[in-house]
Amino acid sequence: MAMDYMAKQEQESLKRTQKKSEEVAEDKKTEVMKSQHVESFIQIISPQSSRTQTSPFTTLENVLIVVPKPSQLAYLKKVSKPVLNKEMLVSPMQKPTLLLVSPISITRFRPSEQIRILNLDKNIFRNPLSASVNMSIPKVPHISMPTIHLQPLERSIVNISQAMKLQTIVRPPEIYTKFSIPQLDKTYTLKITSTAQSVQTKVKTIDSTQERKIKTSKEAEGVMLTSLTIHVPPSLLKLLFKSLKKFNVKGLLEVSPERPVIVVAIKSAGPELKYRATLLTILRELFRIKKRFPQTIAATARGETDIVQSYLMESGIIKFIDDSEADFLNFFGIRRVEDFDKVDLDRLRSRLLEHTNSDFSFLVFHINESKVTQLLKYLKMLRSDLGRSKLVVICPRRLSLKVVKKLIEIIWGFTKFRCFDKSLDGCFAAGEKTFYDELEKLSTNPSYAKVRHVENESELHYQLKVFVYSYLVNKLKLDPRYVKTEYDLGGVKPDIWVESSRIAIEIETLYGTGVTPWNKLYETIEKYHSLSVNEVWLVIPPLQLSLFIGDLLKLYKILKEEYGDKVKVFTINLTQRELISLEDYIKKFSMVIYRTMKGNKGEDLKSNM
Numbered sequence: 001m002a003m004d005y006m007a008k009q010e011q012e013s014l015k016r017t018q019k020k021s022e023e024v025a026e027d028k029k030t031e032v033m034k035s036q037h038v039e040s041f042i043q044i045i046s047p048q049s050s051r052t053q054t055s056p057f058t059t060l061e062n063v064l065i066v067v068p069k070p071s072q073l074a075y076l077k078k079v080s081k082p083v084l085n086k087e088m089l090v091s092p093m094q095k096p097t098l099l100l101v102s103p104i105s106i107t108r109f110r111p112s113e114q115i116r117i118l119n120l121d122k123n124i125f126r127n128p129l130s131a132s133v134n135m136s137i138p139k140v141p142h143i144s145m146p147t148i149h150l151q152p153l154e155r156s157i158v159n160i161s162q163a164m165k166l167q168t169i170v171r172p173p174e175i176y177t178k179f180s181i182p183q184l185d186k187t188y189t190l191k192i193t194s195t196a197q198s199v200q201t202k203v204k205t206i207d208s209t210q211e212r213k214i215k216t217s218k219e220a221e222g223v224m225l226t227s228l229t230i231h232v233p234p235s236l237l238k239l240l241f242k243s244l245k246k247f248n249v250k251g252l253l254e255v256s257p258e259r260p261v262i263v264v265a266i267k268s269a270g271p272e273l274k275y276r277a278t279l280l281t282i283l284r285e286l287f288r289i290k291k292r293f294p295q296t297i298a299a300t301a302r303g304e305t306d307i308v309q310s311y312l313m314e315s316g317i318i319k320f321i322d323d324s325e326a327d328f329l330n331f332f333g334i335r336r337v338e339d340f341d342k343v344d345l346d347r348l349r350s351r352l353l354e355h356t357n358s359d360f361s362f363l364v365f366h367i368n369e370s371k372v373t374q375l376l377k378y379l380k381m382l383r384s385d386l387g388r389s390k391l392v393v394i395c396p397r398r399l400s401l402k403v404v405k406k407l408i409e410i411i412w413g414f415t416k417f418r419c420f421d422k423s424l425d426g427c428f429a430a431g432e433k434t435f436y437d438e439l440e441k442l443s444t445n446p447s448y449a450k451v452r453h454v455e456n457e458s459e460l461h462y463q464l465k466v467f468v469y470s471y472l473v474n475k476l477k478l479d480p481r482y483v484k485t486e487y488d489l490g491g492v493k494p495d496i497w498v499e500s501s502r503i504a505i506e507i508e509t510l511y512g513t514g515v516t517p518w519n520k521l522y523e524t525i526e527k528y529h530s531l532s533v534n535e536v537w538l539v540i541p542p543l544q545l546s547l548f549i550g551d552l553l554k555l556y557k558i559l560k561e562e563y564g565d566k567v568k569v570f571t572i573n574l575t576q577r578e579l580i581s582l583e584d585y586i587k588k589f590s591m592v593i594y595r596t597m598k599g600n601k602g603e604d605l606k607s608n609m
Helices: 002-041 128-134 174-178 208-214 217-225 236-240 276-290 304-314 326-332 337-342 345-356 369-381 401-411 424-443 459-475 517-526 542-547 549-566 582-599
Strands: 043-045 052-054 063-066 097-100 115-118 164-169 186-192 199-205 241-243 261-266 318-322 362-367 390-396 483-485 496-498 503-507 535-539 567-573 578-581
Touching (some): 236 401, 236 542, 261 369, 276 318, 276 362, 276 542, 369 390, 401 542, 401 582, 424 459, 459 483, 459 503, 459 578, 517 535, 517 549, 535 549, 542 582, 549 567, 549 582
Parallel strands (some): 063 097, 261 362, 261 390, 318 362, 503 535, 535 567
Antiparallel strands (some): 164 186, 186 199, 483 496, 496 503, 567 578
């Protein structure tokens, strides 16, 4: 019995030794496979040569290793090795290079002073189609060493000299099988155009179920938004109104504050397209941007906008002539609207001269479409008398109520409101009222008595200052002791100064900035150049941002090139009580454009942008 027991123990010990040897051999095999897999990641195209060679970075000096979390491997699961274009990389001798590797590969490396390991935003590791749907732009991590941050959707970064096609056939390497990662039978083709402005993702799939999933409406919208078929319009005006090419509505933004403006506003066919009040509000804001509201007029927070608009109307700065009202007849010296073609030209000339001899002002003719041609002929005959006047012709776009409401929610700070008057004017007025009501409610709260009110500060500027202060203290949970308003930084006083993070925040309503508001914004950033400031934030009201969105986007790209992540641009989200970045705002704005184009197939929307 004892002999049998000893023999059995010896046999089991032999089996354990054999099993352990097999495990060691398997581990060595796995380690070799990992090594081979890592080497495939650091095979790059040399910037000096078109042939493939082993990178000098195999020494792992000055290499940024970016490691996604296991749950973020949706993209890396689909590629056997990265395909990098040589023009996406700088010379290894100039700057450190960024390599994307998986947690499977990083086990071979040991972090050192030359190697930085961190997790990027999960969106960069989604598959190309999913990323394009969500318009995900990964956040740039705060690190102390320079990197090449490859953003698949940031089209302005990549510069490709000639059109090319990159294709990856999805066949995961053998190492993935050991870790139970499923194979995917798909082929992604990424076509990069010569301008690097169009990214089109084509998916070939055998599985019909997967194909149906890809063609959902949400993904279709996302793919559409990444193509060149859609552009962010230069202004909200281009989205709300159509105009004659020669008399483009964008002229309202470009006009000098020394020139009078004549606007021919064509009436809409149905009551749902009423836009008189909307146009008046926009003209009021443009006047305040170009000239600033006269300081002699008393204005309180509640009803300030009505006081401004009433003053502009009563003083003749905005003269609104409606062909359905008596003032239209008096203006032209005729008895009936039907006698429009019998207008007294001498009287018309004298009335127009009154307008053209004035400073910056608006003369609006709100007329039926049948009278437009005649009026333009008269204005053309009198062009020598009109002198320096700017002429703009507009008519409303035929947008669905759903699109109109969504658009107005965005331009009034993502407000939620009930629209009882089912028209553009009704929704616009409801959104504006909710916007100012919410800001007034917040700014009159005694809890924010610490926020200083300075001389000649507009109510909107102060209200936004309170909003940002509330966001920092309540939403971001910053210590109020380190959030200061109108704090002196050696001759420069930011509206809000976050001492703990050294962030300067400037509220920019654009009021009084003249014909080029972006010059004022650029000067605001420049004054912090020599100061010890980590970041500068610009906070712009949503209506002003949407009016100048094209030009502000160009300025933002210039600032990013010069200052990198030091400069950020925001507007406000009243519903969430938070700031929203310019990038996210543009995504929301672009989605409305897509829905507008989708719902207006009979109207060439793109050509008018």
